[in-house]
Amino acid sequence: xxxxxxxxxxxxxxxxxxxxxxxxxxxxxxxxxxxxxxxxxxxxxxxxxxxxxxxxxxxxxxxxxxxxxxxxxxxxxxxxxxxxxxxxxxxxxxxxxxxxxxxxxxxxxxxxxxxxxxxxxxxxxxxxxxxxxxxxxxxxxxxxxxxxxxxxxxxxxxxxxxxxxxxxxxxxxxxxxxxxxxxxxxxxxxxxxxxxxxxxxxxxxxxxxxxxxxxxxxxxxxxxxxxxxxxxxxxxxxxxxxxxxxxxxxxxxxxxxxxxxxxxxxxxxxxxxxxxxxxxxxxxxxxxx
Amino acid sequence: xxxxxxxxxxxxxxxxxxxxxxxxxxxxxxxxxxxxxxxxxxxxxxxxxxxxxxxxxxxxxxxxxxxxxxxxxxxxxxxxxxxxxxxxxxxxxxxxxxxxxxxxxxxxxxxxxxxxxxxxxxxxxxxxxxxxxxxxxxxxxxxxxxxxxxxxxxxxxxxxxxxxxxxxxxxxxxxxxxxxxxxxxxxxxxxxxxxxxxxxxxxxxxxxxxxxxxxxxxxxxxxxxxxxxxxxxxxxxxxxxxxxxxxxxx
Amino acid sequence: xxxxxxxxxxxxxxxxxxxxxxxxxxxxxxxxxxxxxxxxxxxxxxxxxxxxxxxxxxxxxxxxxxxxxxxxxxxxxxxxxxxxxxxxxxxxxxxxxxxxxxxxxxxxxxxxxxxxxxxxxxxxxxxxxxxxxxxxxxxxxxxxxxxxxxxxxxxxxxxxxxxxxxxxxxxxxxxxxxxxxxxxxxxxxxxxxxxxxxxxxxxxxxxxxxxxxxxxxxxxxxxxxxxxxxxxxxxxxxxxxxxxxxxxxxxxxxxxxxxxxxxxxxxxxxxxxxxxxxxxxxxxxxxxxxxxxxxxxxxxxxxxxxxxxxx
Numbered sequence: 001x002x003x004x005x006x007x008x009x010x011x012x013x014x015x016x017x018x019x020x021x022x023x024x025x026x027x028x029x030x031x032x033x034x035x036x037x038x039x040x041x042x043x044x045x046x047x048x049x050x051x052x053x054x055x056x057x058x059x060x061x062x063x064x065x066x067x068x069x070x071x072x073x074x075x076x077x078x079x080x081x082x083x084x085x086x087x088x089x090x091x092x093x094x095x096x097x098x099x100x101x102x103x104x105x106x107x108x109x110x111x112x113x114x115x116x117x118x119x120x121x122x123x124x125x126x127x128x129x130x131x132x133x134x135x136x137x138x139x140x141x142x143x144x145x146x147x148x149x150x151x152x153x154x155x156x157x158x159x160x161x162x163x164x165x166x167x168x169x170x171x172x173x174x175x176x177x178x179x180x181x182x183x184x185x186x187x188x189x190x191x192x193x194x195x196x197x198x199x200x201x202x203x204x205x206x207x208x209x210x211x212x213x214x215x216x217x218x219x220x221x222x223x224x225x226x227x228x229x230x231x232x233x234x235x236x237x238x239x240x241x242x243x244x245x246x247x248x249x250x251x252x253x254x255x256x257x258x259x260x261x262x263x264x265x266x267x268x269x270x271x272x273x274x275x276x277x278x279x280x281x282x283x284x285x286x287x288x289x
Numbered sequence: 290x291x292x293x294x295x296x297x298x299x300x301x302x303x304x305x306x307x308x309x310x311x312x313x314x315x316x317x318x319x320x321x322x323x324x325x326x327x328x329x330x331x332x333x334x335x336x337x338x339x340x341x342x343x344x345x346x347x348x349x350x351x352x353x354x355x356x357x358x359x360x361x362x363x364x365x366x367x368x369x370x371x372x373x374x375x376x377x378x379x380x381x382x383x384x385x386x387x388x389x390x391x392x393x394x395x396x397x398x399x400x401x402x403x404x405x406x407x408x409x410x411x412x413x414x415x416x417x418x419x420x421x422x423x424x425x426x427x428x429x430x431x432x433x434x435x436x437x438x439x440x441x442x443x444x445x446x447x448x449x450x451x452x453x454x455x456x457x458x459x460x461x462x463x464x465x466x467x468x469x470x471x472x473x474x475x476x477x478x479x480x481x482x483x484x485x486x487x488x489x490x491x492x493x494x495x496x497x498x499x500x501x502x503x504x505x506x507x508x509x510x511x512x513x514x515x516x517x518x519x520x521x522x523x524x525x526x527x528x529x530x531x532x533x534x535x536x537x538x539x
Numbered sequence: 540x541x542x543x544x545x546x547x548x549x550x551x552x553x554x555x556x557x558x559x560x561x562x563x564x565x566x567x568x569x570x571x572x573x574x575x576x577x578x579x580x581x582x583x584x585x586x587x588x589x590x591x592x593x594x595x596x597x598x599x600x601x602x603x604x605x606x607x608x609x610x611x612x613x614x615x616x617x618x619x620x621x622x623x624x625x626x627x628x629x630x631x632x633x634x635x636x637x638x639x640x641x642x643x644x645x646x647x648x649x650x651x652x653x654x655x656x657x658x659x660x661x662x663x664x665x666x667x668x669x670x671x672x673x674x675x676x677x678x679x680x681x682x683x684x685x686x687x688x689x690x691x692x693x694x695x696x697x698x699x700x701x702x703x704x705x706x707x708x709x710x711x712x713x714x715x716x717x718x719x720x721x722x723x724x725x726x727x728x729x730x731x732x733x734x735x736x737x738x739x740x741x742x743x744x745x746x747x748x749x750x751x752x753x754x755x756x757x758x759x760x761x762x763x764x765x766x767x768x769x770x771x772x773x774x775x776x777x778x779x780x781x782x783x784x785x786x787x788x789x790x791x792x793x794x795x796x797x798x799x800x801x802x803x804x805x806x807x808x809x810x811x812x813x814x815x816x817x818x819x820x821x822x823x824x825x826x827x828x829x830x831x832x833x834x835x836x837x838x839x840x841x842x843x844x845x846x847x848x849x850x
Contacts, residue, residue, distance in 0.1 A: 014745070015745055015747055018747045019653070021649075022652050022653035022657060023658075025645070025646050025650055026650035026653045026654065026658075029647070029670075029673075030669055030673070032714060033673055033676075036684050036688060087578055090572045091575035091578055092575075093575070094575055098569060098576075099576060107580060108579055110837075110838065110841060111579040111582070113837050113841055114833075114837050114838075117768070117771050117834075117836070117837040118583075118829075118830060118834075119774070119775025119830075119833055120678075120775065120777050121775075121777040121802045121806050121826070121829070122826050122829050122833075124806075124809075125589075125590045125593070125805065125823055125826040126590055128809070129589035129593045133593075134589065134592075153579065153582070154579075170382045171384055171385065174378075174382040175394075176341065177371060178448075178451055179369070179372030179374075180394075180395075180398050181368045181562065182344075182565055182568075183564060183565045183568040183569075184561065188386075188398070189384055189385070189386070192386075207675055210677075211676075211679070213678065213777075214678075214778055214806055217806060217809075217810065240679045241679075243683055244683075247683050248782060262683045265679070265680060266676060266680050269676065270675065270676075273671065273675040274672070277672075288385040288433060288434075289385050357553070358551040359552070359553045364555075364556050366557060366558055366559065368565075369562075370555055373555050398561070
């Protein structure tokens with residue numbers, strides 16, 4: 001009896017040690033990033049002002065604001081979404097509602113995984129070869145956005161497919177039994193119940209798209225432009241590339257300015273992601289069946 | 290007149306036979322009962338009638354089913370067929386739409402846009418399904434949040450909203466309390482003058498109360514078809530039918 | 540009740556079998572979503588075709604297999620003799636990715652085990668959200684962190700002249716890859732059915748024994764998949780390694796050496812080459828190489844993870 005108790009106690013201590021050990025590993029993953037974020041805020045926040053956000057860079061980008069880059073990122077994201085959301089939702093509808101369980105569907109899934117896994121610079125090369133050169137879009141918002149759209153397509157597809165599959169099969173069968181066509185069933189019952197889930201995916205995609213740099217470097221984003229873009233065939237500045245430029249390419253850069261740019265970019269991305277997470281949690285709390 | 294003709298029907302899932310050798314005609318405006326223990330192939334039979342095999346690559350149907358004397362396997366627009374056949378499955382499914390929209394869905398898909406007309410259809414179908422009084426003040430609330438018994442009546446209202454020529458009910462009383470079951474049974478008796486009803490049931494007494502003729506399915510075969518009363522008074526061709534009806538197994 | 544059943548020939552009513560508007564719309568939608576479905580395949584093939592098309596001239600021209608893979612000299616713009624050897628670039632990528640994995644694998648597996656098996660309730664929720672947010676930080680921001688924050692820290696701590704090196708990029712890449720690996724590994728652990736744990740606990744095993752003897756072996760493939768995806772991610776990362784490695788061509792002998800990665804080379808040089816030149820085509824050839832390697836890594840990860848689900 002005594003021995004067993006001692007063994008028990010030893011086990012308890014050991015278990016606590018494991019728990020603490022693993023917990024501190026988790027902490028060590030998060031802590032440096034938290035410190036870094038703190039530093040970004042500490043150094044970047046003083047730079048950020050209304051003027052910083054809404055005026056153009058001046059003095060060879062060493063002063064002034066980031067408005068053209070901010071606007072450019074918004075444009076790139078919008079055009080990319082216009083291409084990828086319809087395509088991604090269609091692909092997800094096919095995979096969730098129509099695709100049979102066969103080798104061809106597995107090939108599609110593998111392609112989606114690879115689309116997400118191919119290095120961003122390879123997407124950039126593809127964008128140059130396909131959109132800039134072959135389709136003759138030149139280096140333009142259109143070429144850059146399409147490159148981004150293809151790169152982030154898996155985000156929309158996966159999120160949409162998951163939320164479609166979360167709609168119980170019985171609802172579809174009930175509709176089919178009423179004589180609804182497949183599309184009528186999807187339109188009237190499946191999609192309305194998956195729309196919030198799809199939205200979380202779209203927001204995630206916005207965040208991904210806004211942060212990407214490599215795919216737009218040679219397809220449509222420019223280091224510096226004196227004028228704002230007038231259409232989708234113009235080049236544009238972009239926030240992510242602007243951060244790269246001001247932190248590596250410009251001599252005599254005041255130390256604080258890149259921190260300001262980095263802070264704006266990361267705030268944009270994290271706000272989007274938080275929004276997506278909040279929406280997902282709201283959805284979880286609000287069951288309809 | 291024959292509403293549904295079945296000839297040499299057999300059904301398999303992934304190569305495995307679940308039903309074979311079914312031959313009978315169902316007359317217009319009769320209530321046709323199908324009784325039998327679990328896994329007798331009753332539900333598969335209903336699925337074959339309204340071509341649910343189309344979305345299930347595992348399911349194969351051989352033989353012939355004629356609806357209005359049209360071979361259903363040769364139909365191009367199965368949605369048109371299903372529109373004429375209302376179905377109620379054992380587990381109630383209230384769609385995650387408002388109660389009103391649940392019932393108005395089928396007419397709307399059929400092209401009915403007139404709000405006043407829809408109001409009439411919704412009230413008529415809910416009344417017939419013995420649900421109107423309970424939900425008339427909250428037609429906007431979600432159909433999927435009703436109680437099980439209410440959802441089953443909603444399902445029946447929805448099936449009626451299609452204005453079907455034939456109604457197929459598969460063990461509808463499983464999720465419903467006895468009082469509601471009785472009310473629905475009364476509704477079915479009234480409906481007999483308008484629609485043909487196939488009533489699959491695990492309650493032999495329910496078949497006796499409602500069905501004009503009854504088929505007995507056992508282990509993937511149709512053992513016997515006859516006038517319901519004959520089955521219950523012992524005028525059977527197969528001993529197993531008598532045993533089942535008298536409750537010796539099942 | 541028996542009714543005459545002879546008039547089967549009459550009563551034919553096929554009016555419901557009309558191909559109406561709804562039917563045609565349904566067919567059209569089916570075709571449209573199918574096109575959406577195959578788009579992923581079209582794009583993946585498209586990527587391969589278009590980068591091969593641009594790199595083709597080099598592959599049939601100046602490409603020399605031995606030089607390309609085994610020469611450490613990447614001198615695409617040399618006046619006297621252009622050489623296209625990617626050995627040093629491969630070494631750069633490998634050293635940075637290797638160090639990153641050395642950091643990320645233990646920490647992310649540890650964090651995954653903690654989140655999946657020890658943390659509960661609010662802590663668990665908080666950690667999961669944090670990990671998800673960390674995974675969202677853009678790579679150019681990580682690159683900037685390497686440049687502006689890690690660089691001075693490394694210079695001061697280790698008293699070295701340059702802080703942009705294997706150590707810097709490795710740590711940055713490790714921090715980048717860890718959240719993704721953590722969340723995939725956590726999924727793999729969560730996929731182990733609770734009844735396994737219950738059975739082991741019923742036999743008197745402690746929490747740790749349950750994890751060590753039951754959960755980890757059962758989640759083995761999923762964890763391996765997580766590691767592979769982390770490797771793929773590190774291998775393909777561009778902006779962060781471009782900014783944090785120091786970007787100088789080197790076969791590193793210590794973590795304080797500056798190096799240059801395959802991806803970063805393309806990012807840094809493509810803008811300065813003339814379309815169609817050997818240099819330009821050579822960069823696309825590196826792209827083909829990257830594409831094939833990541834394709835293999837992703838395929839392997841998928842096969843391994845799928846293996847678990849079936850078994």
